[in-house]
Amino acid sequence: xxxxxxxxxxxxxxxxxxxxxxxxxxxxxxxxxxxxxxxxxxxxxxxxxxxxxxxxxxxxxxxxxxxxxxxxxxxxxxxxxxxxxxxxxxxxxxxxxxxxxxxxxxxxxxxx
Amino acid sequence: xxxxxxxxxxxxxxxxxxxxxxxxxxxxxxxxxxxxxxxxxxxxxxxxxxxxxxxxxxxxxxxxxxxxxxxxxxxxxxxxxxxxxxxxxxxxxxxxxxxxxxxxxxxxxxxxxxxxxxxxxxxxxxxxxxxxxxxxxxxxxxxxxxxxxxxxxxxxxxxxxxxxxxxxxxxxxxxxxxxxxxxxxxxxxxxxxxxxxxxxxxxxxxxxxxxxxxxxxxxxxxxxxxxxxxxxxxxxxxxxxxxxxxxxxxxxxxxxxxxxxxxxxxxxxxxxxxxxxxxxxxxxxxxxxxxxxxxxxxxxxxxxxxxxxxxxxxxxxxxxxxxxxxxxxxxxxxxxxxxxxxxxxxxxxxxxxxxxxxxxxxxxxxxxxxxxxxxxxxxxxxxxxxxxxxxxxxxxxxxxxxxxxxxxxxxxxxxxxxxxxxxxxxxxxxxxxxxxxxxxxxxxxxxxxxxxxxxxxxxx
Numbered sequence: 424x425x426x427x428x429x430x431x432x433x434x435x436x437x438x439x440x441x442x443x444x445x446x447x448x449x450x451x452x453x454x455x456x457x458x459x460x461x462x463x464x465x466x467x468x469x470x471x472x473x474x475x476x477x478x479x480x481x482x483x484x485x486x487x488x489x490x491x492x493x494x495x496x497x498x499x500x501x502x503x504x505x506x507x508x509x510x511x512x513x514x515x516x517x518x519x520x521x522x523x524x525x526x527x528x529x530x531x532x533x534x535x
Numbered sequence: 536x537x538x539x540x541x542x543x544x545x546x547x548x549x550x551x552x553x554x555x556x557x558x559x560x561x562x563x564x565x566x567x568x569x570x571x572x573x574x575x576x577x578x579x580x581x582x583x584x585x586x587x588x589x590x591x592x593x594x595x596x597x598x599x600x601x602x603x604x605x606x607x608x609x610x611x612x613x614x615x616x617x618x619x620x621x622x623x624x625x626x627x628x629x630x631x632x633x634x635x636x637x638x639x640x641x642x643x644x645x646x647x648x649x650x651x652x653x654x655x656x657x658x659x660x661x662x663x664x665x666x667x668x669x670x671x672x673x674x675x676x677x678x679x680x681x682x683x684x685x686x687x688x689x690x691x692x693x694x695x696x697x698x699x700x701x702x703x704x705x706x707x708x709x710x711x712x713x714x715x716x717x718x719x720x721x722x723x724x725x726x727x728x729x730x731x732x733x734x735x736x737x738x739x740x741x742x743x744x745x746x747x748x749x750x751x752x753x754x755x756x757x758x759x760x761x762x763x764x765x766x767x768x769x770x771x772x773x774x775x776x777x778x779x780x781x782x783x784x785x786x787x788x789x790x791x792x793x794x795x796x797x798x799x800x801x802x803x804x805x806x807x808x809x810x811x812x813x814x815x816x817x818x819x820x821x822x823x824x825x826x827x828x829x830x831x832x833x834x835x836x837x838x839x840x841x842x843x844x845x846x847x848x849x850x851x852x853x854x855x856x857x858x859x860x861x862x863x864x865x866x867x868x869x870x871x872x873x874x875x876x877x878x879x880x881x882x883x884x885x886x887x888x889x890x891x892x893x894x895x896x897x898x899x900x901x902x903x904x905x906x907x908x909x910x911x912x913x914x915x916x917x918x919x920x921x922x923x924x925x926x927x928x929x930x931x932x933x934x935x936x937x938x939x940x941x942x943x944x945x946x947x948x949x950x951x952x953x954x955x956x957x958x959x960x961x962x963x964x965x966x967x968x969x970x971x972x973x974x975x976x977x978x979x980x981x982x983x984x985x986x987x988x989x990x991x992x993x994x995x
């Protein structure tokens with residue numbers, strides 16, 4: 424099993440969700456996060472006072488899939504989250520030791 | 536109305552039939568009192584509405600305007616600064632404030648005749664407003680005594696101890712507000728142009744009494760308290776400009792009661808003040824936005840709403856004395872002037888007037904007071920008459936340039952009283968309970984440290 428963590432532009436969330444649904448992925452966890460990579464923030468001015476805002480709002484998407492599906496899911500996210508501009512985000516892939524469904528103690532891929 | 540109409544109808548045949556003179560005199564008397572009752576009904580309806588409009592300026596108007604400009608952790612503390620004054624200033628006003636402001640005393644402060652509102656009832660007080668119950672006049676003026684100290688809260692926001700704020704404000708009403716209101720509006724007041732004041736000033740709705748006193752007092756408070764923790768090093772941004780916008784729009788709306796209500800009746804002068812008020816706000820909004828657009832590249836909503844308040848402040852003393860076109864000029868100048876006060880001047884001197892109470896109210900109020908001396912005209916307000924009953928020239932446009940000096944002296948007195956009075960009140964409050972919250976409390980935010988609650992419990 425692989426855990427896929429994708430940090431994407433908030434306005435791309437709907438598109439990514441739809442794309443994942445179309446390939447049969449229906450479980451995921453979404454968090455509103457702030458951060459920055461190479462993309463610099465922006466300037467805000469309040470009554471002449473300038474502020475540099477470094478951390479920009481992003482969405483973090485987390486999902487765990489079977490090893491066999493990982494490549495397809497990663498390609499789908501990458502394609503649907505891409506606008507081609509700086510700030511599109513990143514995808515991280517981590518190995519997962521086990522998964523447990525709390526309701527009935529299913530283990531492994533059966534729990535996904 | 537029905538009574539008045541039937542009286543008028545019965546009067547016609549009587550007049551034609553040449554009745555006994557005493558019967559005619561009686562009819563005329565009845566007609567006169569019916570007409571007076573009708574005027575009272577009309578005036579009082581507008582004045583009671585105006586009272587409510589001016590209260591709306593403080594809560595929620597000013598509370599939301601300021602509340603949105605602070606950081607999230609101080610939103611409730613900032614709302615509280617305005618709201619608690621709706622309680623505190625009301626009680627102080629009822630007990631002693633009205634008497635000290637509008638009782639007969641010396642040129643500087645009123646006497647004790649209306650203490651505990653003694654003798655203030657449904658009968659009009661002809662010294663101030665002959666067509667409305669004195670209770671209405673008292674209530675209208677009370678709303679001014681509520682909002683004026685609330686304006687100062689923009690300077691001490693995010694760092695004052697709540698108990699100290701209560702002590703400071705109570706003292707401030709006695710030491711600064713009541714004397715200033717008496718000098719400008721009270722019978723026999725030093726600056727009261729309509730009651731034989733030795734320095735006749737025109738302040739229709741409170742440019743000196745409300746805005747200069749509060750603005751200058753705010754500057755003193757900002758200097759005394761020193762900047763907020765992290766000022767100039769950490770980003771201290773407004774947490775919610777949407778509620779500030781809502782508050783500013785409510786201020787604009789309520790200001791019609793503030794200025795047009797200061798006509799103390801519902802006649803033509805109220806209409807004139809209403810229009811001048813709106814024009815002042817509109818032109819100042821345009822002026823601020825334009826200055827900002829040129830200087831920083833983008834017109835902002837915070838700039839627009841700050842401009843509208845600056846214009847409302849500047850037009851306040853002039854509203855019942857100037858024609859519509861000068862109102863546009865006063866507003867536009869105020870928008871540009873206050874923009875430079877809060878951007879260039881504040882940054883140059885480095886004081887932390889957190890929400891720009893001085894830059895908007897002090898600066899805009901002073902500009903408005905002086906410009907009133909330029910544009911005041913008896914074509915709008917003919918209340919000031921010579922012994923023969925002819926209206927006297929008011930401002931420069933009427934050919935009375937000396938009025939500009941009178942206005943400047945009036946403004947200078949308000950500035951001096953604000954500077955000294957505010958310092959004394961801050962000092963006493965500091966000695967009694969300590970003015971500033973502890974560093975830990977400031978970091979935590981006033982909402983939790985002073986009030987034990989949070990504004991946004993999004994997970995609740």
